[in-house]
Amino acid sequence: MRLAPVVILAFLFSGAWPLWAWGQPQVTADAAALMDADTGVFYYVKNGQQRRAPASLTKVMTAILALELADPEEEITVSRRAASVWAGSIIDLRANERIKLGELVKAALICSANDATVAIAEGVAGDHDTFVRWMNAKALLLGMVRTRFANTNGYSHPSHFSTAADLAYLARYAMRNPEFARLVQTRAATIHWVAPQRTMQIENTNQLLHENFPGITGVKTGTTSAAGQCLIAAVSQRGRHLISVVLHSDGRYWDTRRLLSWGMEVLRERTACVAGEYYTRLRVREGRLPDVPLVTDRALVVVLPAGEEGLLQKEVTLRAAPVAPVRFGTPLGEVVFTWRGQELGRVGLVAGREVERLPWHARFWRWQ
Incomplete structure (x- = not known):
C-alpha cells in the first residue's frame, strides 16, 4: 500500500546557522x-x-x-x-x-x-x-x-x-x-x-x-x-x-587525530523513541471505533553531537485509512528521524489496539 506523508513532527531550531557550524574542530586539510x-x-x-x-x-x-x-x-x-x-x-x-x-x-x-x-x-x-x-x-x-x-x-x-x-x-x-x-x-x-x-x-x-x-x-x-x-x-x-x-x-595525522578525538568526545547516543510510544491516530473505515492509535514497533537509539538534540527532526508517514477489522500490531506507517538533512533511522508505526468491524446492518444504515 502506498504511503502518503500527512504530518511532520519536528524539533526545529531558529536562526540561519550554516551547516556543520556547531563546535566543529579546525583542520588544515582542504x-x-x-x-x-x-x-x-x-x-x-x-x-x-x-x-x-x-x-x-x-x-x-x-x-x-x-x-x-x-x-x-x-x-x-x-x-x-x-x-x-x-x-x-x-x-x-x-x-x-x-x-x-x-x-x-x-x-x-x-x-x-x-x-x-x-x-x-x-x-x-x-x-x-x-x-x-x-x-x-x-x-x-x-x-x-x-x-x-x-x-x-x-x-x-x-x-x-x-x-x-x-x-x-x-x-x-x-x-x-x-x-x-x-x-x-x-x-x-x-x-x-x-x-x-x-x-x-x-x-x-x-x-x-x-x-x-x-x-x-x-x-x-x-x-x-x-x-x-x-x-x-x-x-x-x-x-x-x-x-x-x-x-x-598540511598535517594529515594532526588533522585526523583532531577529527577522531572530537568524534569520540562529543558524539552521544540518544533515545529517539521507545517501543510502544504513541505518535498519532489514523482513521479507520467501517470500524466500531473511528480511529486507531499508532505506536512505534521498536525503540531507536541515534547518535548526535552533544548539544544538538534540538536538531532532531521526525517525519511521520501514514498509510491510507484501513478498513476494519484492524488487528493489534498491523503496520500502518513509519517515522523517519533526521539530523541536518541526514537520515539517522526509521521506525514502523503499528496499530496500538484492535478495532473490530461494524456489523453489517450498522454499516448499511451508515451509508443510507
Whole structure:
C-alpha cells in the first residue's frame, strides 16, 4: 500500500546557522569528512563534495576489487609494464617473476606499492585499463558519483579524482571485508615471491598504527605533489566506529587525530523513541471505533553531537485509512528521524489496539 506523508513532527531550531557550524574542530586539510561507519551519517564535512586528487587512497578501490573478484592464492606473472613502475613506493617487481595475488594486495595496502597495483590489475582483469574501467563501474555502484579513476595507484592525472565524502563511503564498504580490514591494520609484514623465491620486509605507512592511536584500525595513506598529504583512518572504540578522511592536508595525522578525538568526545547516543510510544491516530473505515492509535514497533537509539538534540527532526508517514477489522500490531506507517538533512533511522508505526468491524446492518444504515 502506498504511503502518503500527512504530518511532520519536528524539533526545529531558529536562526540561519550554516551547516556543520556547531563546535566543529579546525583542520588544515582542504577537504575532510568524519563518518559513522555503522550508519553512514556524516558528523563533520569540509568541502566534502569538492573533487580532489586522491593519491594512493586510490588503492583502497584497487585492493577491494581484487579481493572480491579473484583468489588471493592465484599466481601472477609480473609483466614488463608492472616491472617498469618506479615512481613512489614500490616493491621492486621484476618482469616474469611469479607472485601470489594476495601478496600484491598486501604490498599495495601496507606499504602502498605502486608497482603491485599494476600487477594486480593485469592479473585480475587481463590488462590494466580494463581493471580501471571496473574500478569506475564499482565506484558508480557504491554511489561514488563524483569519483573517476584513471589508474590503479593514484598517480596524478586530470581524469583521476574523488571527494572526501566518496572516499569515506568507499572505506566504509571496504572495511566490511575481513581480509581488507586485517591488512590495513597490519603494522608490518613479509612479502613472499613464488619464483624466483625471495622475501621483503614491509611496514605500514600509516603512522597512527605505529603510535597506537586509541582504537585505530587502518586505513590508508596517500601523498603526491598535487594531492598533498591524504589519509583515510578508522577507529573502533567504546562501541562506536568512525571513519575520517583528510585531503590535501598540511598535517594529515594532526588533522585526523583532531577529527577522531572530537568524534569520540562529543558524539552521544540518544533515545529517539521507545517501543510502544504513541505518535498519532489514523482513521479507520467501517470500524466500531473511528480511529486507531499508532505506536512505534521498536525503540531507536541515534547518535548526535552533544548539544544538538534540538536538531532532531521526525517525519511521520501514514498509510491510507484501513478498513476494519484492524488487528493489534498491523503496520500502518513509519517515522523517519533526521539530523541536518541526514537520515539517522526509521521506525514502523503499528496499530496500538484492535478495532473490530461494524456489523453489517450498522454499516448499511451508515451509508443510507
